[in-house]
Amino acid sequence: MINLNRARLAYDENGNFRYRGFAEYSPAYVVNNEFVYDVLQHMNPIENARVLTVVGSGDQPLFYAAHGASVVDTFDISYCANVIHEIKKTAIRANMKYDDYVGTLLMLLQSMPDKTSNVLSYMKLSNVVHPDIMRFVNAMYGCKIFRDATDNGFGKCLPTRDVYDAMRKNQTGGNFYWTDLQQLHMRLDKKYDQIYLSNILSYNQDDDYVMPLLKNLKPFVARHGQIMLHTEYASGASARLETMMNHITQSVAPWATVEFIKDTYNHRKPDTALRTYILQRQK
Ligand SMILES: C[S@@+](CC[C@H](N)C(=O)[O-])C[C@H]1O[C@@H](n2cnc3c(N)ncnc32)[C@H](O)[C@@H]1O
Secondary structure, three states, rough: OOOOHHHHOOEEOOOOOOOOOOOOOOOOEOOOOOOOHHOOOOOOOOOOOOOEEOOOOHHHHHHHHHOHHHEEEEEEEHHHHHHHHHHHHHHHOOOOOOHHHHHHHHHHHHHOOOOHHHHHOOOOOOOOOOHHHHHHHHOOOOOOOEEEEOOOOOOOOOOHHHHHHHHOOOOOOOOEEEEEHHHHHHHOOOEEEEEOOHHHHHHHHOOOHHHHOOOOOHHHHEEEEEEEEEEEHHHHHHHHHHHHHHHHHHHHHOOOEEEEEEEEOOOOOOOOEEEEEEEEOOO
16 A cells, blocks of 8 residues: 655655665666566567566566567566556557657656656656556655666666567556565466566575575466576675575476576676576476
């Protein structure tokens, strides 16, 4: 349940989020920075897949929908992630032109992160966006509910014109679960062909966190379904990460296997990379 008072109190008088890390009203990313397109090439075909993904910037679910997924359910600990996803879906449904769509995102990102309601009204979206979203955005005037994660050295992933056209053609819906990943399994009611856990494990790289999480999600992974595990790590910590992944591989056998896919290096901090694994359900 949205609590506007609590949401406002999470931001200080300068509009900055008061806390570190992610929480129920932490600022959402506006533009994806994770090369979702690149990672998904290593997964099973998306066409007709039932998908569960973190919302993040909303680009992950939009990308899955654009490529023909039959269901795209989403979850996120932050309500603001749902807000950016809803704004993007509304703009796409309203047939916004590509340049205006990108322009809207850049305005939200750079010039007016704390005046979202102004951007929506300038882009003529205020009357079409869901009233709950508009109420939230109005109540949060002056708060920086969006942030730029694209200066972290992994690059900016604005959708290309082709991807945007595909997003306009395919707009699969689904449920949004506003929850911490650890409680997610209590909300789910179906099996998925793909579960996309993008980058979230970066903050909790230890056996005690990841193993129960995978065990809880197991009933919701379809036969031959996959879970994408994505984690940022410093090269000095690679041995630790590998030890953890070995433990995880042993703990999920024989119902699933875990495969290392790739490292994507950070061009700002060469000793940091995003590592991608795919857990593949066997039966
Ligand atoms: C680490 S961020 C990465 C976003 C990504 N870089 C992108 O390009 O969209 C992923 C998302 O996970 C959410 N998140 C972080 N920790 C979470 C948790 N424990 N449970 C659920 N969602 C979480 C954040 O709110 C954020 O929207």
